[in-house]
Amino acid sequence: MFDGGGCGTDALGDTMPDHSSLKADEDRKTEAETYKNQANERFTAQAFDEAVDLYTKAIERCPDNHIYHANRSAAHLRLENFGYALADASRTVELDKTYVKGYYRRAAALMGMGKWKQALRDFESVMKARPRDKDAREKFTKCRMIVRRLAFERAIAVDEVQTTVADSIDLDSMTIEDDYAGPALEDGRVTVQFMADLMRWFKDQKLLHRKYAFKILLDIKQYLLQQPSLVDVAIPEQSKFTVCGDIHGQFYDLMNIFELNGVPSEANPYLFNGDFVDRGSFSVECILTLFGFKLLYPNHFFMSRGNHESETMNQMYGFDGEVNAKYSSRMADLFTEVYNWLPLCHVLNGRVFVTHGGLFSRDGVTLAELRALERGRQPPEEGLMCELLWSDPQPQPGRGPSKRGVGCQFGPDVTDEFVRTNRLDYVVRSHEVKATGYEVAHGGKCITVFSAPNYCDTMNNKGAFITMTGGDMTPKYTTYEAVPHPNVKPMAYANSLMSMFV
Structure with missing residues (x-):
């Protein structure tokens, strides 16, 4: 579920930072990793609200670390906070376009919101990155089937009143078996x-x-x-x-x-x-x-x-x-x-x-x-x-x-x-x-x-x-x-x- 990784690389400018700023940066990275590890523990304990709070503290110290955003996205998914999960997953992909879990998390958030066609694009990205990944291919195929089915249902929909499912039910033809008790x-x-x-x-x-x-x-x-x-x-x-x-x-x-x-x-x-x-x-x-x-x-x-x-x-x-x-x-x-x-x-x-x-x-x-x-x-x-x-x-x-x-x-x-x-x-x-x-x-x-x-x-x-x-x-x-x-x-x-x- 989780990955390691410290702070993302910060732009340091044209001049060499002094020793105190380097020390502050290292302290910030250490604090962020501590919060991330604590968050992972809370996630494993299924205390997802607490995990979100701790990942947030890690992100506040290292805002450009894609792992922290990806992990917080996973916690938001478990809480069904799909909007927040989507934002974190999108930020993950912005920070590291090669990080496959970012695409998975974003697809999961989009599916939770019923946005299947957009989720399919992320599965396509995973397929391109991992063409031999059996799990990626399976998820891509299933998502594509859902998108095609929804498209078919829209295509056959017509404006006039359709026969309802209720109208098609024939109760008289249903037999109560003798052994039903x-x-x-x-x-x-x-x-x-x-x-x-x-x-x-x-x-x-x-x-x-x-x-x-x-x-x-x-x-x-x-x-x-x-x-x-x-x-x-x-x-x-x-x-x-x-x-x-x-x-x-x-x-x-x-x-x-x-x-x-x-x-x-x-x-x-x-x-x-x-x-x-x-x-x-x-x-x-x-x-x-x-x-x-x-x-x-x-x-x-x-x-x-x-x-x-x-x-x-x-x-x-x-x-x-x-x-x-x-x-x-x-x-x-x-x-x-x-x-x-x-x-x-x-x-x-x-x-x-x-x-x-x-x-x-x-x-x-x-x-x-x-x-x-x-x-x-x-x-x-x-x-x-x-x-x-x-x-x-x-x-x-x-x-x-x-x-x-x-x-x-x-x-x-x-x-x-x-x-x-x-x-x-x-x-x-x-x-x-x-x-x-x-x-x-x-x-x-x-x-x-x-x-x-x-x-x-x-x-x-x-x-x-x-x-x-x-x-x-x-x-x-x-x-x-x-x-x-x-x-x-x-x-x-x-x-x-x-x-x-x-």
């Missing part, structure tokens, strides 16, 4: 008993019959088609309401949330705030469970779209591969179609705004604008829909470029303006791993909640969920550790090109 819909409907049976069945690592899985997806699509992009939720004064963040395919941790906080019901409503799938290798179980509860309690169970409920993310991070392995490519296509209709945000009792990512690159955005957003599509690379799914808060005022390369970063003044304009109390969002499972920022007006503990079996973070009552809407936090799960590693179904991130 799993959960069964009752007269085609989700019931309390069905959901109890489903969760037990999934805990035993068994699959719901494909006919029932397709029926759930068809029914949930029909329901979501009637929903607005911003959903208003009314919570009675004495009632508890729970908001959960990212689940990311960690089904057994999802079950633990229900153990700790109760199974969803009309008396125990929930909002799950996006990123239900990808990375974790039980994503099918998670999403079918959540969709089942949405059908059972449509007015007491809510779901916001996350940035991972998208075709590109699912092809990269495992959900597409998992659905193909457990069911079929046609079901994977239907999931993509369904995700396009998930609501983008919610407002609780007119006081709390909940969305997966965050706020916006301009002031003055109103709830009326968000209600009017058109969805039914893949997330665009800019605009309000993109920013709802991708943006992150920053501690300093103002706005900054996104560390992810998509969306923006917004400061406390931006949050203040948004809640003031829309007469809100605070914002709840998810999207980022937090050590304690949650973080309160921007003077209490921007709260992050992340519900996947020990994310990807590597991050050692706690999970959390938020509860509040309709009367005062004051957030209360419950944190918890990860629970054991069957020996199926995260990313087991991911695109093999994703090995560049690990």
Whole structure:
């Protein structure tokens, strides 16, 4: 993963430096190497935030060392900070055009942002530098196949309305085998008993019959088609309401949330705030469970779209591969179609705004604008829909470029303006791993909640969920550790090109 190397060669000018400047330069190089070695240790320990900080200190002392930029790029990749990873990898290549890992890191960042054609150019550079490298050729070939497939899909797209995947599903032709002993819909409907049976069945690592899985997806699509992009939720004064963040395919941790906080019901409503799938290798179980509860309690169970409920993310991070392995490519296509209709945000009792990512690159955005957003599509690379799914808060005022390369970063003044304009109390969002499972920022007006503990079996973070009552809407936090799960590693179904991130 790492390389050695001290400071890059500095221009010393036409005159010989004095002894003191040489000594200072050597001290600077020694300090930089110390920080780099410490950063490598933290990276190996999977403390990627700490590794980034230490690589930054090394870079501050030796800004022209390509190794330091390449290593920091690798740490940013592990944090999914693709924008920062891209900047570091590009700087690596500027400093040393022969350094192959720089091209690999840049390609990985570009793929994380869905920019396959640009990533392919970097693989071509690696191929030219290492024509006999089997690994380089394999990655180049796979990336080229994806670029060609995307180009083909664009070429055959037409303006007129296409037949949807949902329209092509013939449930009547699907037979329930005599030896199937799993959960069964009752007269085609989700019931309390069905959901109890489903969760037990999934805990035993068994699959719901494909006919029932397709029926759930068809029914949930029909329901979501009637929903607005911003959903208003009314919570009675004495009632508890729970908001959960990212689940990311960690089904057994999802079950633990229900153990700790109760199974969803009309008396125990929930909002799950996006990123239900990808990375974790039980994503099918998670999403079918959540969709089942949405059908059972449509007015007491809510779901916001996350940035991972998208075709590109699912092809990269495992959900597409998992659905193909457990069911079929046609079901994977239907999931993509369904995700396009998930609501983008919610407002609780007119006081709390909940969305997966965050706020916006301009002031003055109103709830009326968000209600009017058109969805039914893949997330665009800019605009309000993109920013709802991708943006992150920053501690300093103002706005900054996104560390992810998509969306923006917004400061406390931006949050203040948004809640003031829309007469809100605070914002709840998810999207980022937090050590304690949650973080309160921007003077209490921007709260992050992340519900996947020990994310990807590597991050050692706690999970959390938020509860509040309709009367005062004051957030209360419950944190918890990860629970054991069957020996199926995260990313087991991911695109093999994703090995560049690990």
